Amino acid sequence: MKKFINDPADVVAQALAGIAAAHPELRVDVEEQYIVRADAPRPGKVALVSGGGSGHEPLHSGFVGPGMLDAACPGEVFTSPVPYQILAATKAVDGGAGVVHIVKNYTGDVLNFQLAAELATDEGISVETVLVDDDVAVEDSTWTAGRRGTGATLLVEKIAGARAEEGGKLAEVAAIGREVNAASGSFAYALTAGTTPAAGRPGFELPADEIEAGVGIHGEPGRRREKLRPARDLVRSALDVILDAKSFDGPVIVLVNGLGGTPLIELYLVYGEVAEYLAERGVPIARRLVGNYVTSLDMAGMSLTLCRATDEMIRLWDAPARTPGLHRGA
Amino acid sequence: MKKFINDPADVVAQALAGIAAAHPELRVDVEEQYIVRADAPRPGKVALVSGGGSGHEPLHSGFVGPGMLDAACPGEVFTSPVPYQILAATKAVDGGAGVVHIVKNYTGDVLNFQLAAELATDEGISVETVLVDDDVAVEDSTWTAGRRGTGATLLVEKIAGARAEEGGKLAEVAAIGREVNAASGSFAYALTAGTTPAAGRPGFELPADEIEAGVGIHGEPGRRREKLRPARDLVRSALDVILDAKSFDGPVIVLVNGLGGTPLIELYLVYGEVAEYLAERGVPIARRLVGNYVTSLDMAGMSLTLCRATDEMIRLWDAPARTPGLHRGA
């Protein structure tokens, strides 16, 4: 394993120290491991807290700032944060109007956030949880842990964040977050696995001409292995799965997301194919974002997310945001 | 080689089509292969044109927009653009106040931009060329092609771009660009080589415990191979080279730049080490930027750039910019 680190055990803590040094506009509690807007708590504003395993940067720490999250809790690499950490962040940002927890649907994240929400409620803080489960590669059945939260997390954080910033109430902010999630579908391909510092080797090995289809963002293998095909084919197959899974009967926000090791030149090529195929399928694109946003360490791969966007969602998507990872307007 | 492409020969053209589809705020000439601000030419404004081989995205195409470049000319992967392409872009953005060519110091880039500048001059356009040669890993000797242009290119484009936006004259814009370059030094490490679509295999092979020190952004091998060391050591060695090469007797702008395949979590860890060591060496950090900006396809690696920044440079660094790859303020 070759990485720019000092000791596999210290990666998250030292990266957090780097974030603290790099972003004076944020406040980092290195002890409790959370990141908040420097002006937190903001009295009267609904606060948004998210978090999850590290290794998906800029998610979530890179989305802390005006217009998006009030706090992020990074766990160890690919390991959800712990309840006391989430509680500490929740208390640090609560401005009296309640706190929305944005939680990606993984057993670990769900359980730890659930325990944290109970602890916060005990301390008199109103908490609403928005569960993100947009990954249509996983069948949504009561016999599984359900669909994973992936690319749509960014959309939920942006749109619910904007709603909170403009004064939305707790229930309203949570409601739009849930709407965005319900309206979104994602599908990912991996060309290689990422390597966690602790494991020191890739999560899985792929032959030189094979890919994982329907892969997750934690180095979980996908639903199946396939032969590598041209980008055009891969895009069409993925969009077919997404378009089948949910209703996209109007304008969409598109996210072409790199998983960490895929260069921008490929992501733009992919976006060109997405735009062409959606035009063929009669799905208008209202907005789009291309880049590495919800990553899986150094995994070469990409995910596509579509969100059937209402006018309200588009308005909030366009609203200002000022975070290390996403910047809009003022 | 596993990449999200259709055909190695068409990657640049198809990525350009994707950029065109993704960025309605830009205008892309797919035929002549250049990208300009949608409002070009802007009468009376000095225009900035840059370009170079593709594979360094977001450089340069991602930095087209208000406050930075007026046009970018992407060449084939790692191959400088051709004179007629640069000429076409130069003509498309010239608003009568002259055009600054920002050229990274590689033989190919220098020759092609030189021929383009001659052609533009023949057509009555005033062209000033700013050569970027910040890579202190290469000895600056008259017996070589000189130092390479790397990370400082971003700083030159941002700062000179802001100067042009606020109405600077041709000579002024070129002058501040040259000042930024003269005040900057960079040094890079590669953990792996990138793979060009055309070659289909990594530019070099590195053993599992070795790195290239002083590597370039085109898959050129570096000055020497070394054993992998902790990030802390690597950062200190690189900063020692940079601090020795030029004078950093005041505040600096720091760029911790990923080469494409290195995740953000490592880059932040690296920034933490940079901040600590610069504090020890008594070099104050005025501004900093951490991310993948000047890349080398999927190369795992990072570069450090320091720029000894005057108040004027810091003011221009903070000025608004609205480009796909860098966004500041309004």
Add this chain to the structure above:
Amino acid sequence: MDATLARDWMRAAAAAVAADTDRLTRLDAAIGDGDHGVNLNRGFTAVVAALEQAPPQTVSEVLVKAGVTLMSRVGGASGPLYGSALRAAGKALPPTAEVRPSELVVALRAGLEAVRGLGGAAPGDKTLVDAYGPAVDAFEQAVAAGADLAGAAAAAAGAAEAGAEATVPLQARKGRASYLGERSVGHRDPGATSTSLMFKALSQVA
């Protein structure tokens, strides 16, 4: 069992997890995200440190402290699950210096219920429940048949290991492995494997 023995148990569990970190992580890489060994090792290292720093004087307190420490240091699925299990087990014990095997039966079952309440896994879902459930049953039967702690722990350890091994042919319906669908078949569940280590550790010190 007294507090010293309970602490020895936790120490033995920590040692077993440390020795098998890589194995657990490999099992998790196959059908999960490759962090289970590292997660538990981080957690049990903290448990040992916490128990040494201020050694509790009852078995109940030892287990509660171990549980809370796991909950606050591990994260992931296994942190809340193992944490709640130990915490619930400790809370189900009387605050006496010594606890009897029959009291441990109640405690272990309370731990199991906590896991099932939190995670919702049923037997056969290919989770740690598939090792934990049989282990508690075996422990209970042995105690009912008059076994002492050592005998009951040995029975539980055997049942846990058999239960863990029996996860191999199962298709996962809970946790990260469930995303794999049929591809989860043929792999041993990492959490069930670490649960087997827990009961083996108990039988070593009992």
Add this chain to the structure above:
Amino acid sequence: MDATLARDWMRAAAAAVAADTDRLTRLDAAIGDGDHGVNLNRGFTAVVAALEQAPPQTVSEVLVKAGVTLMSRVGGASGPLYGSALRAAGKALPPTAEVRPSELVVALRAGLEAVRGLGGAAPGDKTLVDAYGPAVDAFEQAVAAGADLAGAAAAAAGAAEAGAEATVPLQARKGRASYLGERSVGHRDPGATSTSLMFKALSQVA
């Protein structure tokens, strides 16, 4: 040489580059950025197409068109260098249907001067000049000694290949390979190698 022969030369050069694309790219990967073969192949494919689309009637026009096409399609260092060389060579020729070997000497030398003027490389800098220079010298000497085009081209091809091979022990002082310093020693220069292909192509058709 007439226009047909000049076009045959360009076609043979294109075929040689196409056949050796991978070899040139590998040489460039060792001390450069691994695109030289691909660059020239893209350029000469365009040259052949341009010459076929509207076949020029003089050698001069053939070479100028080839040079301009390379300049506008190749990019990198080799595009302007090879492009200027061919363009300058063409411009140095009289606009006659047929050109004599002695006129080709002048043209080839004008091409060499264009390369040196643009790129500033001296002999021994480990560039295409190290193949081009000896080739022009050999061509000139053969012509002076009374050789015909075929004889002069054969001499030039031999000298170019020897010059390319002689770049192996050199340390690069120009182009991308110069960044490597001493590490550039021991590798054959890709541009000198492609120049050898150019003269070999000439000798094949002459």
